[in-house]
Amino acid sequence: MKTHAIETDFGTIAVQDNEADGPVLLLVHGNSACKEVFAPQFAAPALQGLRLVAPDLPGHGHSTDAPVPEAAYTFAGYAAMLEAVQAALGIRAPWVFGWSLGGHAALEMIGRGTPVAGLMISGTPPVAPSVESFMSAFNIDPAAENLTAKRDFTDADALAYALHTGGIGGEVDPHLLAMVRRTDGRAREIMFTSAMTQGFIDERAVVAGMDVPFAVANGAEDAFLQHGYFDGLEAPTLWRHGMLRVEGAGHAPFRQTPRAFNTLLAEFVGA
Numbered sequence: 517m518k519t520h521a522i523e524t525d526f527g528t529i530a531v532q533d534n535e536a537d538g539p540v541l542l543l544v545h546g547n548s549a550c551k552e553v554f555a556p557q558f559a560a561p562a563l564q565g566l567r568l569v570a571p572d573l574p575g576h577g578h579s580t581d582a583p584v585p586e587a588a589y590t591f592a593g594y595a596a597m598l599e600a601v602q603a604a605l606g607i608r609a610p611w612v613f614g615w616s617l618g619g620h621a622a623l624e625m626i627g628r629g630t631p632v633a634g635l636m637i638s639g640t641p642p643v644a645p646s647v648e649s650f651m652s653a654f655n656i657d658p659a660a661e662n663l664t665a666k667r668d669f670t671d672a673d674a675l676a677y678a679l680h681t682g683g684i685g686g687e688v689d690p691h692l693l694a695m696v697r698r699t700d701g702r703a704r705e706i707m708f709t710s711a712m713t714q715g716f717i718d719e720r721a722v723v724a725g726m727d728v729p730f731a732v733a734n735g736a737e738d739a740f741l742q743h744g745y746f747d748g749l750e751a752p753t754l755w756r757h758g759m760l761r762v763e764g765a766g767h768a769p770f771r772q773t774p775r776a777f778n779t780l781l782a783e784f785v786g787a
Contacts, residue, residue: 517558519578522571524600526588529571530578531601534558536567539633540610541785543570544598544618546639547664547704548677550577550695553615556774562782569610571601573621575700582700589706591716592628594621599630609633611785615770616640616681616740617707620719626726627717634729636755636784639738639767641745642719647712649720653745665708667701680739682768724750731755731784735765735772755784 520531532551541563543554551570557563558570572579574588574597582588588597598621602610609631614622619640626632641653650656663669663677674696678688710716723730730753732746746759762769762777770777 520605522601522604524597524604525584526574526593526597526600527580527582529574529597529601531569531571531605532558533570533605534568536565538565538567539785540567540569540607541781542598542602542607542610542612542622543568544594544612544614544622545570545573545576546616546618546681547707548576548696548699549615549682549692550698552577552691552695553682553768553771556771557613557778557781560774560778560782562778566611566782566785569601569605569607571598573597573617573703575703577695577698582703585700585702585706586710589700589703590710590714591620591624591707594618595625595628595630598622598625599628602630612636613638613770613781614640616767620716623719623722624717627719627722632728634731634784635726636731636733636781638733638769639735639740641741642723642749644718644720645711645715650712653742655740655742662708663704665704667705669697669701671697680767682771683766684772720749724752726751726753729753729755729784731757731760731780733760733762733769733777733780735767735769736761736763737766738769740767 574582616639619637643649765772
């Protein structure tokens with residue numbers, strides 16, 4: 517196992533790499549998370565034949581805060597960072613698993629023309645750049661505080677966010693909680709504001725135009741999603757299993773039901 521420190525226009529990016537000889541699987545984490553959220557995948561026997569590569573997004577984990585936050589902390593900025601990491605490591609056309617924000621970054625990257633072998637997303641509704649599309653895809657309670665976009669977290673905020681996004685049995689891994697606290701709060705604020713005001717690539721159109729395998733594996737109990745939204749997507753290369761809903765899992769099925777999820781991921785990549 518190796519951790520790279522890759523210099524990019526978006527800061528120094530920390531990347532975990534198991535350096536295996538098989539096909540590359542790029543793992544992209546979500547908002548206020550880190551590469552260690554994929555520990556169950558790095559430890560999975562079913563995935564040992566794959567080269568697993570997991571970066572910390574700018575302003576997250578052990579990557580530095582972005583030198584130009586307004587350019588880095590957007591879907592487009594994260595996509596460009598992923599491209600820079602692949603170029604630095606000599607990776608071309610990897611398989612990609614994107615979780616939550618990581619899925620949006622991956623869709624943006626694919627929409628820009630960056631080649632991939634296939635894409636699996638979880639907790640990531642592919643949305644058109646409109647408020648109406650967001651509202652039909654996500655469960656948003658207008659009476660609740662939007663922690664996804666909140667710049668400055670209290671300790672209570674950090675715990676609540678960590679629990680809701682990746683908790684297991686009402687508990688949070690201490691390192692993952694520390695990484696929620698560590699996240700540059702501007703990343704949350706700018707990401708959400710830019711999506712609402714500046715727009716982003718039409719993710720529904722990206723999925724409709726995809727010519728590589730595409731999979732969706734959401735937690736059946738993911739409270740952030742309107743699950744029926746996915747059934748209305750045009751997805752000509754959708755995996756034969758269809759729009760999967762992983763039983764017993766919430767927003768992070770790859771952590772909450774790792775054995776079942778890793779089996780799916782290995783089958784998708786063909787490991």
